[in-house]
Amino acid sequence: MMPNRHGRYTPGGWSSQPNRSFPQRQPVREWPAPELGPRIQIFQPTDFDAPAKQYEDSASITGCEAVGSYSWMDSPAPVIMVPGMPPKWTPVPGSHKPPTDNGVYYRDPNARRHPAHPLEPAVLTILETDPEAVANIDIVACSSALGNLLRFIRGSEQPKKFRILVEAVGASVFFTRRENDPKETIEGVIGWGHTFPEANTTWGEEVKGSEDNQRILKYKFGGLNCLVRFKCDGYLPCEGADKEKNGEASSAAGVQSGDVGSITAQLSGTKLTPSTPFAASKVTIQHGGTLVPQSQVFDIKTRSVRKRDEEVLSQELQRLWVAQIPNFILAFHQHGVFWESDRTVRNVRPEIEQWEKTNKPALARLAALLHKVSAMARERDDGKLELCHVPSQTGGGKYVLEIREQLDSAGDVLSVETRGRLAMVREESDEDEVDDAIDEKRWESDGDYDHSKDHYGLGQSYYSDDDFVPDFTACDKECGQWGAGISARDGGRIWLFCKTAFVSRVELEHRRWKDNPRSGNLSGDLSGDLSGDLSGVTPIVELRSLLHIPRVYKIYPNSEILDYRYFRPSSSSSNMPQVPSTQEEAKAWVHEFYRLSDALDASKFKDIFAPDSNLTFANNPPMHGADIIAAAMGAQFATLEYMKHEWRYGGAANFTLVTNGPHVGKIESVEVFLDYTPVREKMAEMEAAAAPVEAK
Known part of the structure; x- marks a missing residue:
């Protein structure tokens, strides 16, 4: 069965025989988990119902601004380019079939490149470009850590284990995701979720050699000043982004390729000159690229055409809310063949704002949780805790959040320097x-x-x-x-x-x-x-x-x-x-x-x-x-x-x-x-x- 020239399926239904062009799932490797410290306390989502009442009015994101970004460079040693730049959306016209995902994909690229201090590159970036942005920060976190805590608070239908390292440094409390191993990979990857974005985006000449781009947002939530780091899939050229500002959903064919580098450099004044090392932190900082406006960044997802009737966006809104990503690209495929008519670029700001209003009670509980855990960390002599999301001993498929002591093997969130x-x-x-x-x-x-x-x-x-x-x-x-x-x-x-x-x-x-x-x-x-x-x-x-x-x-x-x-x-x-x-x-x-x-x-x-x-x-x-x-x-x-x-x-x-x-x-x-x-x-x-x- 092959798609016709309109990108639709010919009659006859799906074959019962396996299709060699469709990727087969590989066996999953088990990574041993680090040792746990002594347990201090156990929380359930309902434990935050009462304290959440004082945060109902402030349980929304306000004052959001991009204060920095960096790109990890293709290098055996940890090298970042500041501010770097994400790849530009350059969609392939007509139809095309990228190769299936077959690379090694790490769960936490930051931990893989800088395992001793995964959040440190984000802090170094801000110290390089906008030091005042870290002066009065309450929370520093990766978007994964905040997303996991929000899933716990909301009571996910498909709960998963996760661990988060918490450490108070001065007035700020850091929340860092913790995988079983810094080099832990995503096992059993199938589909085109990685190769399609690679085929439809282009790295600029000034950031050649980049592997991914990380952005740092500063916003206020629940009475807390937050710095949040997240991975950026790419950015829309200016003309395409302008269309999104009107709230229109546009097809990929309507997005014109433009050069955001020269335009945003004039707007932000962040185009820099290359190469200054920062040896003390074991991360080398190069200067180059442009801090792209937040209004132009996008998240991209691919799905089989069989899932066309499913509401894909609703499953992604929580993640888009945490990172305040306003544009969403969705591409459907048939056996890996992507047609121009089956991909869309949408401005999803209205949907994100509505999601926030609908989930105000859960967001207020999240604010109460962040306040509680931060206070607990500050009260400890070492300022450290570990959060563990694990199945409840009572069974019934319920999960709880354990607060544990952090063992010495976890290290420190930042280097001494x-x-x-x-x-x-x-x-x-x-x-x-x-x-x-x-x-x-x-x-x-x-x-x-x-x-x-x-x-x-x-x-x-x-x-x-x-x-x-x-x-x-x-x-x-x-x-x-x-x-x-x-x-x-x-x-x-x-x-x-x-x-x-x-x-x-x-x-x-x-x-x-x-x-x-x-x-x-x-x-x-x-x-x-x-x-x-x-x-x-x-x-x-x-x-x-x-x-x-x-x-x-x-x-x-x-x-x-x-x-x-x-x-x-x-x-x-x-x-x-x-x-x-x-x-x-x-x-x-x-x-x-x-x-x-x-x-x-x-x-x-x-x-x-x-x-x-x-x-x-x-x-x-x-x-x-x-x-x-x-x-x-x-x-x-x-x-x-x-x-x-x-x-x-x-x-x-x-x-x-x-x-x-x-x-x-x-x-x-x-x-x-x-x-x-x-x-x-x-x-x-x-x-x-x-x-x-x-x-x-």
Whole structure:
């Protein structure tokens, strides 16, 4: 029996003989499950009926936005391209028959490529592209974990076992799917569910070598700020997506092929340049592609024409709701032959919205479950739990959700390096919020100071950069009262400010580093002299100010605070002025610094410095020549020769204000993280290359 030219079946019905063209199901392999930890509690869906009442009004997704994406590259080592790009919908005209699915398909591609920390690439992506997106997040989850919990809450007619690792990291709780093995494959695959999308989508030239694309959404649900990662099947060209916005269901023939790359790059500004490694997390990050608008992404499914009368979409709405995928492509086939007339591209936003309204009671229970489990994880010393969906011991086909302790073999959700970067971002966000509140109150209530901003030299004429950050160096140079510091805000810019006008006091929070148990003290007021032993201090200096001066400054070992208008270098050459006194002289100083240190390649050691000190010369506002510090100490401008000759154990005494140096050895404090290995390796390479070769 063959389809006619209209894609329909000829009379005669289905043959009772097996058809060689139809794939045969392969035997299923059993993967041993990891050991379970001690059980803490058991939940049934009805246990959340009562607490769900307080979430009925908020049990919907609001404020959804795509904040990042990445593509896994075809590489033996874990390599992602950020933001990457999904493949474009390029349907084959007429009819075609792709080969049957015959590859190896992994249940969790993220775990297969990065088994130690499957959710970490999503976090690294956001830290690379939009760090503020992770500042106030309650839940970080993969869409599979949320979908499984929702199926438990709704009481699926065909329940399945699943396991989810839960871990609290700071204020966020991570929910990560757990398969029996990171390399576990989907067994018994039959049909064309993988080869049809491959035949009808195309990877762009800028993302060649991609294997799949993962997207990260940020939205609010049940009073929780959520980051959700999901796999994206592809995107519709702009013209096709515009049609979907009108709520029309269009056939594939009506979707025109367009180039979303150039258009969305203009809209989002995320088209990037290739290749920067992030060695510390064991994931290499390349830059390329474009963050495609969420309105253009689609999910694709294939079905036999025998199931044409079944309601396929209704079975997929829960998954589409979790990932907020607005477009759905459905293709029917007869023995693997796909006809153009039997595939449709639909905008399913109305159906998703209606599904959400219909399932409000279940969604409220899901919100209650997420709140409950998050609270339980935060209460534990290790912050860890494991959720196990298993058959109830009472039988009857019912399943329950067991809350268990997480064994050490499960590992950590994030590496130490990424955990540190995340802590830095949140610390800076918290500080900014506190500063804003404090400063606003002081403008309103502090009677000891003139409330006129012009009195402090902060009129509109002194806003010196694109972000409208006040120029704290705007007072007259005869003032004679100057201070300085490194800000953890705004990318770590250097700020100079008039001490008498803005600073009230200094507070220190001592830190102790492993193998460097020295401590120090500092006291005083920045309107006068500072005194104390700074030789071993690793504090956070809190500057409580009247205005929006960043609250946290950092002082490292071997540092001094001097009352200089500029930052004085610790060493100089005959061609380098000791203390630049003009903007032109400062620029000349920087050029001479580049020449002496051979700093022509600005990307050579981008990741050498600690994240909180990742300064950039280009972005630093020209505040009385303060650019020189960002150039000399900025991570993008650090060079090997400079580090080799100037760094010392406990910190490099490059500038007398603040030394931007690490301490050799593992750092216990989350305030500072640095991978010293690349420096050592590069120095060893240079020394080996310079060593004389012995004659044989």
